[in-house]
Amino acid sequence: MGFQIYDSQLRASSALLASVELLSNRERLIPNYKCGIHYHPVAVIVAPDSYVCVTVAPILALYKIPQLIYGSASVLNNKVQGAFIHQMFPDETHQYMGILYLLQYFNWTWIGVLYCDNENGERFVQNMLPILSKSGICFDYIQCFHKPDFLSEIENQMKEAIQRYQIAMDSSASVLVIHSDSHILPILRMMVEFLIGEDVPVKTKGKIWIFTTQMDFTEFNFQRFWDFSLLHGIISFAVHSNEVQGFQGFLQTRNPTTEKEGGFLRSFWENAFSCSFSHSPVYGKKTCTGEEKLESLPSSVLEMSMTSHSYSIYNAVFAVVYALQSIYSSQSKKRAIVKGENHEISNQLPLQFHHFLRYVSFNNSAGEWISFDQNGALIAGFDIINWLAFPNNSFMRVKVGTVDPIAPADNALTISKDDIMWPSSYNQVCPLSLCNDNCPSGFSKRKKEGEPFCCYDCIPCPEDMISNETDMDACFECPEGQYPNNGQHGCIPKYIVFLSYDEPLGVTLAILSLSFALLTALVLGIFIKYQDTAIVKANNRCLSYVLLTSLMLLFSGALLLMGQPHNLACFFRQCVLGFIFTVALSCVLAKAITVVLAFNATKPGSKMRKWMRKPLVNSIVFSCSYIQAIICVISLVTFPSFPDFDIHSMAKEIVLYCSEGPFFLHYSGYGMVGALAVLGFIVAFFARKLPDVFNEAKCITFSMLAFCSVWTSFIPIYMSTKGKYLVAVQVSFIVASSATLLICLFSPKIYIILLKPELNKKQSLWRTRT
Structure with missing residues (x-):
């Protein structure tokens, strides 16, 4: 042909x-x-x-x-x-997707775009840039290059192009995507030489240039010996090609001296070797012999590969x-x-x-x-080319990857990252092109107002949340039963806790409870030994026995709250302690009422003498205990307590505890205890000034005041405490409130029994009354 x-x-x-x-x-x-x-x-x-x-x-x-x-x-x-x-x-959409895959592969989300002012450039901007934006790529700038007219107004157009070029070079974006025709490369080189000649700092080695397939290497003849470092590290897309066997041999056998291969080849030969075939000598040029070797030409003049x-x-x-x-x-x-x-x-x-x-x-x-598709486009993929520049003003193109449009999106891009030669300023380290540094795990992104979505601040995750990847939009909570680690970038399984007898707090509370239980037993033993004395008989010694027994059970029952919860322990916790408290406080109330009735019954003509009988005292204790027992039975039948897990209240622990049932049933028992304490305090308060050596009204008043103070302070502390320390608070207040009753009510009597036996006589009681 x-x-x-x-x-x-x-x-x-x-x-x-x-x-x-x-x-x-x-x-x-x-x-x-x-x-x-x-x-x-x-x-x-x-x-x-x-x-x-x-x-x-x-x-x-x-x-x-x-x-x-x-x-x-x-x-x-x-x-x-x-x-x-x-x-x-190929269909140009495949090239668009290839550029996107390349940017995503290296995580380059902050780029600049240069395009030529023509139909191809406008189509690139209209079709390509929305694809990049939807995929999380932001643009620091989008600049248009006008093709200089070499016949008129070239100076003004070159100044405009240089201005846009400097904007690109001064940008914080390390990656520039350039879409233009093949003439743009010699123009870029010309602008760089112009800036160097004007002593303007040129920043070219710190940028990664990505050329589209439309661009190729061309140069003007006067650029032949210019610096080629501008090309080093360029990444370009090219329609897939293959080595044609015999092509280099074909080039090596070309001979411009034959008539058949004259014309174009001869003109190229003269320009390439700076010689002339003319018989008349040309100034500054040698005579072409036709024996010159094409392979001796630098790649900027002729690339021997196709x-x-x-x-x-x-x-x-x-x-x-x-x-x-x-x-x-x-x-x-x-x-x-x-x-x-x-x-x-x-x-x-x-x-x-x-x-x-x-x-x-x-x-x-x-x-x-x-072959071609139904739209007449070539069915082919793209090669990814890495350009290498050498000091001898030559360059080489190295294929480092491919884009296969037929393959799935995850496998469409194949690239050998280690084979890429980056610009020398990066010291062969893969460059970053981000608006700001990536947010590490443990942080989340917060958009900067007035800037592209790729620009954001990094804020630490809240204490109870994590982020396990870089650049996460929001932190999230760990699954149930896990908590964030120190860096808040992973989750650690929570460990099960309860107030154990093995830990110092548990040992301390156990010793304290047992000590008061033994002390109560000692007081009970003293009362039994001196049961016939006046001070023991005063105010119903049977009530004293029941009260002391209740206090001893309270001190011992506090141990039920400690240790690993199980069904039996939860069963006793639910009702036993509340019931024992009710018995103890009903005894105190009965003692207070007994004091009031005793002194009023001694007045002449008093009608209260008929109330001074044991059935009244017993009915008070029995009725209060019966009401509390009904509450306990209802609670046990409807909502029995069982071991349960609390995975939410503590950040790093799963608390093993006994379920408490509905709010009304759980706190109605404690409400009964509180009502008895307040009622006992009121009755004792009005009887506190009655004259008697053995008047318990003052002791009851003080003990009820101390008891109510303990429980009043207990409520806010209980509501603000979590985890196993909630049990420790319960044990502490049970021991503290029981100890106030023991000390305030019985310490004066023990003092008289052991240290002032002369006062422990019936005559002393009668002298005081008279």
Whole structure:
């Protein structure tokens, strides 16, 4: 196949002129005048530059000439013109997703975007940026590069481009995604050289540039010996390519001195080797011999391996060949013979060529299957390329990954992180590109007002919550039965606790309870020994025996609250202590009433003498105890207490305790105890001034006052205490309240019995009364 090459010279006018020349007689350029044209183009391979596509498409569409674009095609409003475009490029959405996968893989959430002011750039901004935003990528800036016009106003346009470039370089974002045509790279290099010449600090080595597939390496001839460090560490996307066997050998055998390979190759040879084939000497240039070695050229002048764009052109040529072959095969038996001459296939191509080209598929010489989808886009993936720059003004492209559009999203990106060479300023450490540092585990994010959602503050999790990943939006609670560790980034199982006899607090309370129980037993023994004395007989010694026995049971029963709860212990806890308290306080109340009745009954004509009998005292104790017993039975029958777990009240512990049943039943028993204490205090208070050596009213009044004070202080302490210490508080107050009754009521009597026996006589009682 023959071919013609036209240079657009980075100008739409040159691209338009080239399209007209392609369809006209070389000697006589007259649009739409085809007489004398010997070569009819069957297809045109168009560069991916946006201005070329938009300019060439309307002209070539008039002649129904297919255009194979080895880049993402521009959007054409005219559907007729767009129908003749065939893309040697995959669906551009796959490239968008590949960029997203790459950013997510390295956790680059804070980026900048540079794009060219053309149709491709606008489409990139409209389609790509929403995808990134929805996936958690933020933009520090989005800058548009205007393509400089090299014929007019270049100085103003370059200043504007430099201003945007400096914004990008001064940004806190380490990653720049650049979408443009292939001409942007020489312009970027030109701006860097200009800034260096103006002594302006240039920050290029601290940025990771990500090029889209549309971009490729090009340079102006005067840039040949410029610094290449700008390219080091660049990551670019490229349409998947493969090494074509024999390609380098083919290049090495090219000879520009032969007539067959003259023209374009000769012009390239002169520019590449800075020589001339002219017989007349050219100033500053040596004479070309044709024996120069292409492999000796730096990669900036010629890359000996087939690049992605070259591979796309290679496949485009073969697509045309296979389409022509299909047409030729289908028409070989149907050729019309007109005046003994065959019609040229090319004269019939516009009617059939598009159909065959759209559905062509073949294996190329690299062993890869080439085909197109229903939209005419190439079915292929993308390669991820890492650019390496060397001090000898050469560079190399290294394939470090791929994007497979057919694979699931989790496996679409394949990349070798260790093979990537980062810019030298990163010391081969994977760079970060974040608006702020990641929030570590144990912290959560809080958005900064007026800034993008990628910018946030890190706040510690509350005490009872954790975050076990970086950059969590909110902390969360541990599962039941677990609590946060010290760093609040994990959960630890809670351990079961109860007030044990083995710990110091339990031992102390147990010794205290047993000591008072023994002391009470000692007092009871003294009372039994001196039961016939006046002070023991006074105020009903049977009540004293019952009261002392109740106090002794209270001191001993406090031990039921300690130790590991079990069914039997919970059963006794629920009612026994409340019942014993009721018996003890009813005895105190009966003693107070006995004192009042005793002194009032001694008055002449008093009608209270008939109440001074034992049945009255017994009925008081029995009736109070009976009411408390009914409450206990109801509680046991309806809501029996059982061992239970409290996993919420303590942060790090599961408290083993006995369930208390409904609030009303549980506190009605304690209400009975409180009512008896208050009533006993009131009765004793009014009898406190009655004259008698053995008057217990003062002792009862003081003991009830102390008892009520203990229980009044007990309530707020009990309500504010949690865990096993709640049991310790209960034991302490049982012991304390019982001890007040024991000490206040019986210590004066023991003092008289043991130390003042002369007062323990009936005569002393009568003397005092008279």
